[in-house]
Amino acid sequence: MWLSLALNAIVTLLNTKALAAPARAPPQDSCGWLAQEWDAIVVGAGTAGIIVADRLSEAGKKTLLLELGGPSYWITGGRERPAWLSGTELSRVDVPGLYLSIFSERSAPTCPSGVVSAFQGCAVGGTSAINAGLYFQPPASDWDDNRDQGGWRSADVQAATERLLARQPSVTNYSQDGRFYLQSGYEAVRKWLVDDAGFEDVEINDEPDNKDRVFGRPAYNYIGGQRGGPARTYLQTALARENFHLQTGARVKYINQVGGAASGVVAEVDGVPQNASLAPNGRIIFSAGALLSPQILMYSGIGPEAVLQDLASASFTPYVSPSQWVVNPEVGEGLFDNPNTFIELSDPTIRSYTYPYADPPPRDRDLYLSSRSGPYAFAGQTAVFFGYVPQRDGSRIGVQGTIGTAGFGDYTGNSTITLNVYGTSGLYSSGRVVLSGGNFTPGPSSGIYYADRRDGMAIAAFIYDIFQALPPSGPESPAADGLTPLNIARNSTVEEIYRYITTWSQYAVGTVNHWSSSCRIGKCADADTKVIGTENIYVVDASVLPPLSVNPQFGAMVAGEKGAERLLATWSAYYAPAGCGLL
Template sequence: MCLDGYNSAIAVTVLGSSSLASMFKTQRPGNLHTRSVAMLLRRALGLLSFVGAALAQEALPYVDPDNGIEFWGITDVVHSVTYGYVFPPLASSGPQPTEYIGEIVAPLDSAWVGYALSGNMIDSLLVAAWPYNGDIVFTTRYATANVLPDVYPGPIITTLPVGTYVNSTHWKTEEVSTSIQRLPFPLGNCHPDPPMFPLTQLRRAQSTIAVDTPSDPGTSMVQHTDFGFYFFPFGEAHVSAELYDNWAAGGTGGGNSTGTGTTTTSVPPPTRTQAPVDYIIVGSGPGGIITADRISQAGKSVLLVERGGPSTWETGGRYQAPWAAGSNLTKFDVPGLFESMFTDPDSFWWCEDITVFAGCLIGGGTSVNGALYWVPSDNDFSTSAGWPQEWVNHQPYTSALTARLPPTDHPSTDGERYLEQVSTVVAEMLKPQGYSNVTINNDPNYKDHIMGYAAYDFIGGQRGGPVATYLQTAQARSNFKLQIYTEVLNVVRNGSTITGVTTNDTSVLDGFYPLNPNGRVILSAGTYGSARILFRSGIGPTDMLQTVQSNPQAAPLMPAEEDWIDLPVGYNVSDNPSINLVFTHPSVNSYDNWADVFTDPPAADAAQYLKSRSGIMSQASPRWNFWSALGAPDGITRWMQGTARPGAASINTTLSYNLTNVFTITAYLSTGIQSRGRIGVNAALNAMPLVNPWLNDKTGSDEAALLTGLNNIISTISQVPGLELIMPDNTISMTEYVKTYDPSTMDSNHWVGSNIIGTTAGKAVVDPNTKVFGTDNLFVVDASIMPTLPYGNPHGTLMSVAEQAAAKILALAGGP
C-alpha cells in the first residue's frame, strides 16, 4: 500500500520560508498591513516542463561524519545551515511508518532554525529548534489558519547520542521524530503510474532573533529573519529497515562514515556551475517577461529568474477553486476570483518579506491584480511627467504592446457584460456633472470628465497579460530559460562591471550565476524588490547600505565600501492615494460581497464559466471607470481616476443598509501629485516604506485636490433616486473622513519611482537607457524607474515601458 491522504506519515516540519510570515506572532514596526501570507504551493507543482527549472535547488545525498547516517539534504550557502532527512522503508501493505531522522547544523548566530516537510503551514505539522544551556530545544506546532500555531503534543522527538551538540561556533541536532501523523501528501513515489513530480518543495528558515523563553518549547517567537526554498526527492530518501533501525537506536556506521566524531557536519560543497548567459533578468513580472521575450527574440541567451513559483495553469500552477476541480483553471486564470486574492488563508502568492502587497510568482502583479488595462497617453511619457526626451515617442512601443495584448472592455466570450448595475447607477450620478460616456482606450489622451466600462487584459474570458502572450513566445526559443523558486540576493560586481548574480541556489558553487563576456543583468523585481537588490549590491544611499552591512548574512556578499555607489535608490516614490466611498442602491447586486467566489459561488455562474468562459466569472470586480482634472492651490492640475465595483472591502457606518445592495467607488489621485515617499529595508532586510508617499506635499495641494474630487463625486447623489452614501455617513464631513483615513488602506499598491530614470546621476538611479549610473552593464526595467504616476493604474504604461526599454538596451553598444 502506498502512502496516501492526510494521515499518512513520516514527517516533522519546522518553519518554512514564506509560511513563517504568520506562523508566529509578529508585530513589526512600520508594517502597513496585517495580512495572512501562507505557503508556496498547496498542491502539486506545475507542468513537467517546469521541473527542470526547479531542480536547481534539489537536495543531495551526503553522509554525516559524526555517525555515518546517510542523509539527503542541503546546505544553505548564505547562512551555512544544513538540513538533512532520512526515512525508513515504505510498507508494502498495512500502516505506513510515522517517523524519520532529521538533522540541523547551524552557526551560533542562528538563534533558531526551522524546516517544513509538508510544503504548507496550514494543516501541517511545524517544528523549530534552538540551543539552550548546551542542549537543543524543540517545538512542534500545528495551525489551521494563518495565526500563531498551537503547540501540537502528538509527535515525540528524541535526540541521538552521537551528533547532537553545541560548541564554540555551531549547534547541531540529530533527532528521531516519531508519531508523526499530519502530512497532506505522501513521502514516497510508489504510485501505480510514474509521478509527474518526483520532487516536493520544502522550505527552510532561520532567525537571528532568539525566542521569547528559550527554555520553553511553547514559547512565543517572532518571524524568521530569512528563508528559502528547495526541492526534496522523497522517493529516494528511504533506507533499509536494518540501517534505519540501527541509526534510530543511536548506532553509527553504514554509508561511508568512519564514525570518528568530527566536530562539523555539512553537505559536500556543490560542484555544479551555472552556464553563463548573455542576459540575466531578475523577476518575471511584466517588466521582466516582456524584456526577456524581446531580448531572446533578438537571438541573445536569456535566463529569467523568478523567486516564486507557477501561477496560471499553462505556467504549471495547480491551485484551484474547489468548483473548478478537473478543469485547466487555477485561481489565477479565473478573473472573477480576483477579490479572493485578499481573503484566501492560503495566499502563498504574496511576497512575505515586503510589507505591502507584492506578487511573488510567475507574472508578478499581473497574475494577481484586477488587470485594469489603460493604454498609455502621450502625457504619461512626457518630459513634464519626468521622462527623458528620448522616451517621449512612446507610440511605436505602445502599438507593439497593444498588437500583442489588445485591451477589452467585454471579456466574456459571449460578448455580454454582467453585473453591470453599478455602471448604470454611477453613470446616472456623473452625467449631470458633465461626464461623457466613451470607450476609454479609444482615445488615451482624453482623460477629463470621461467615463466608461472597465478595460482589462483578459483573453478569452481568462487572465491574459504577459504570461499568456510574451512568456509563451519566449519559452518557444531554445535560447530562453525560466528558472523558478530561485531568489537573486545581489549582483556580483568587479568595480563598475557586473559579472553575475548571487542566488539562493544551493546546487551551484556559491549560488553564483555568471554572465558571458559583455553580458548584462536586468533587474525587474519591482519597485521594492529591485531596490533591495541594489542595496544588497552596494548601490544606494549610505544609511541603507550600512543597514545591509550590519546584516551578518548579507554583509559578506557586499562589495568593499570604496566600491559603494551613492544613488537615490528608494527615494522619489509615488503611489496613488486612494479613498473608498461606499454606497447603496436598490438595483445593485453586490454579488454577496464576493464572499464565496472561491469556495461556493452561485452554481449557475460557475457552470457557465466552466462551460464557455463566459458570465460573471469572466470579469474582475471593477465595472466602471471615470477621470476628471482637478485644480489645486499650488496651480498644478491633478487627475482623479474613479473605479466602481459591486461590494465593499469594509464598511464603517452608523446607517442601516442592505449588504446585497452595496457598491464602492475608489477615488485615486494620479497624474500631477506632488507627494513623495521613500522605501528601504529594515535590519532583517524586509522591504518596506520608510516615508509614506500620500498627501505629504508641503502646500497641502494634493489633499485639497483629493477633497475637491471626492466632493464632486457625491455632489449629484440626490439626482439618482434610491442612491445613498453610507461611508462616510452623515456623522462626519468629507474633510474629517480624509484626515482620519487609515494610511494603510490609502495604499493603492501602484508603487513607482524608487529607481527613477533621468539624465543626471545623483538625481536619478538609471540613465535614459535604464542603465544604473556608475555601472557598465546593470539595468532596471520595472515600475521603479517610472518618474511619476500615469493617468490610471500603471499596468499598461509599465508594459509599454518594457517594450521601449528592451529596444534601447539591445541598441546600446558594448553588449553581448
C-alpha cells in the same frame, strides 16, 4: 461605442489561440543553467521582466530569467484552485472572478512572509498574476509632463505601445457571450456621473489622452474570458527558444560587481547560494518591482550611502567597505502609490454581488465553465472614471475611480456598492524604499500618502464636486431615487471630506499596492535604464515609470517593451559565448 465593443469581442475570439499559445515546458538544460554564461540575466518574471526576457532572447541574446516564486496560471504549472475547477485546465489565477479571494487569504502567487513589506506577487507573472487585470493606456501627458523623462516621451514610447497592443490587446467585452453582467451599479453610477454630473461617456482606451471628467467601462487584458498578461503571451514565445531559460525558486540576493561592473548574481536556490554568471559584454536587468529591485541594488552595494552603511555595519552583504560601493542616492527614492478611499454607496435599484471562492452560484459557475461567460469572467469592476484637479502652480492632480459590485466593511447590504477613488498623477507626496528589521526587508517609508496637504485637498475637492450631482440624502435618510453615500455624508464640506480621507480607517489611507517610481529615469537610471554609476546594471519595471494617471500595469508593460528596445541598442554586436548550450 457598441461597434467598438463588438470588434473587441471578435478580435478576442479570433486571437485567443494566437495570443495564448499552448503551455511549453522550459527547454532541457544540457549542463545546468548555473554552469553557463548568459548575455542577459533578468531578475523577476513579472509584468515587465517577462517582456524584456522575451524580446532579448528574440534578438538572439542568451537570456536567463530568474523568479523567486513558482507557477501561477495553469499554463505555467499553477494548480492551486477550488474544487469546482477540477477537470479543467484552470488555476485560481486564470479565473478573473477569483481575483478578490487572493487578498482575503494568502495564496501561492503572493510573496511569502519576510520577502517584502507589501502585498505583491511572487510567482510567474508577478503582480499581473494577482491584480484585477485592469489595462488602461496612459495619456501622453504622463510621459511628457516629467522633465527628466528624456528618451521616454510619449513619441519615444509610441512604437513600444503599439508592439504591446499587438501582443496583448485590451478588451471591454470580457464575457465570451458578448453580454455585460452585474450592471445595476454601473447604471446607477452612469446616471450620476454622465447624466447628472456631465461626465463624457467614452471608450477609455480608444481615447487614451482624454482623462478629464470621463466615464466608461473598464478595459482589461483578458484573453478568451481568462486572465491575460505576459505569462500567457510573451513567456510562451520565449519558452520556445533554445537561448532562453526560466528558473523559478531562485531568490536573487545580490549582484557580483566591482566598481559597478557586474559579472553575475548570487541567487538562493533551495536555501543554497548559487552563482549565475554573465558572458563578456553581458547585462543584469532588474525587473523585480519598485520595492524589490531597489532592495537588491542596495544589497549589492549600490544605493544611498546611509543605507549601504547600515547594511555594512550589520555585515548583511559582502559590500562592507565604502571602496566597494556605488553611491547613488536616487535608488529607492520617489516611491509612489495611489492614496485611496472607499466610498460606500446605496441605491434601491442596486443588487450587490460577491464572488465566493469555493462555492459560486451554480448558474454562474456553469456559465463560466461552459463558455467563459458571466460574472466570473471579470474581476468585478463595472465602471471607471477619471478627472483632474488644477493646481495654483499650473499643474494638475489626477483622480481615478472604479465601481465594484458589493459593499465593504460595515456597509454590506444588498443594495450597496463600493466606489474606490484614488489620487494618481501630479500628487506632490512620495516616499522611498526603506529596509527594516533584522533581515532588512524592503517596504515603503512614511510620507507616501498625503504628506503634502495639497494632495488631500485636491482629492477632497473632486469628491465634493461629484457629490453635488447626487440627490439630497443622509446615511439615515437615503435618497428615494439615486445614490446615497453612506460613510461620507453627501452634504460634507471639502474640509470635512479632507479630514475623512486623510485619517486612517478601513475606508481611508489604504495601500493600493500600485508601487512605482523608485528608480526614475533621469535620476536613478539613464534613458537606457542603466543604473547611474554602473556599467552594465539596468532596471526595467515600474520603478522607472513616473506616477501615472491610470493603473500602472499597462505602463509597466510599455516599460518592458521600451526598456528591451533601449537595451538592445546598447549592444554593439552580439557576443556568442562558447561552452554549454541548450538542447
